[in-house]
Amino acid sequence: MLTLVKATLLKYNEVVYLEVKNGEPLNYDDVIVAETKHGKFLYRVLKESYQVSKDDIVEPDGKFIRLATNDDFLKDQLNDKEAEAALSFCIDAVREENLAMYLLTSKYSLDKEKLIFFFTADERVDFRSLVRILAQQFKTRIELRQIGLREKARYLGGVGPCGYSHCCSTYLGNFEPVSIQMAKNQDLSLTPVKISGACGRLMCCLSYENDQYEEAREKLPDVGEFIYTPQGKVEVIGLNILELQIRTKNKDNYIHEFSLDELEANEV
Known part of the structure; x- marks a missing residue:
């Protein structure tokens, strides 16, 4: 069995599943220090720690380290200010390199061993020269992470x-x-x-x-279908899926609505 916790990166709703090796109970809204492949960051707990079989999950996104302290919060705030300045520098560098990318935000890892820039682009971007410029400027590992429109x-x-x-x-x-x-x-x-x-x-x-709409649709006839009702043979011209009702018209163009219960009773 593995103990996991569901959490999200502070100030960016990126959900991850973290392994809690020491079995420490974590509660909703706890702020923790965790490490993923992107580095060490502060995360907010979305779901308290729980156990799951190793056979039922894929590899966790990272591991829980400890609960966050006041020093961690202060360090994260200072890092964010420096990351904002780094973003301005990167925007200018992107313009000078004439790269077709739109920068959204930047984030330092808690230990400042990595600086991540989030961006969007319509096509694949060759940003190798940009990475060299940023690494030389900030003296740390640089990650340019392309994200989608969602x-x-x-x-x-x-x-x-x-x-x-x-x-x-x-x-x-x-x-x-x-x-x-x-x-x-x-x-x-x-x-x-x-x-x-x-x-x-x-x-x-x-x-x-x-799922509920699909289940309801299976019980109702299709629009354009001819069915037999208490009013005789009619054509289905509309559906009220939530109410399980159908709208019909007969050969005289008289409009009538039937519930699913009425149709099922008529079949009996």
Whole structure:
């Protein structure tokens, strides 16, 4: 058995799963020092430590070291100020090197052994010369990490059409695949601007209730199908999936709505 904790990088909602080797109990909202392949950083606990079989997981993203101290918080704040200055320098260097990349933010590891720059780009970027410039300037290991449009929206934050903060920048962990079929299952308008998030991709929330919509659709007839009802043979012209109701019209174009219970009773 392994003891794991689910956590997120401070000031950047990047979810990781960390191994807790000493079995120390960790609680929600604890701030901890942990080490991943990117270095040592402060993380906030999203889910208290729990045990899982080694056969049920892939390799953890890193390991828990200890609970954060006041000195760790102070060091992280000072590092962030230096990282902001480093970002300004990097922006100028990108401009001078004429690289097609958009810098978002920068982050020092807690021990300052690594300086990470987050950026987006439409195509693959050869930034080897930029890395040499940055390494010479800051005398530490440099990592340029390209992120996608969803990750960019996560970092920038904002408010969705629902009136709440973006899911990705508040509580959402890993990004799950979202397809246009999910919008079709909910009878939503397929106009891109209405079903796309700030990132320009399909909204993550389309997947939240997709299983329930698929289950309901299996119970209902398709639009355009002819069925037999208490009013005789009619054509299905619309569905209310949440209410499990269908809208129909008969040969005289009379519109009538039926519930699934009424249809099932008619079959009996």
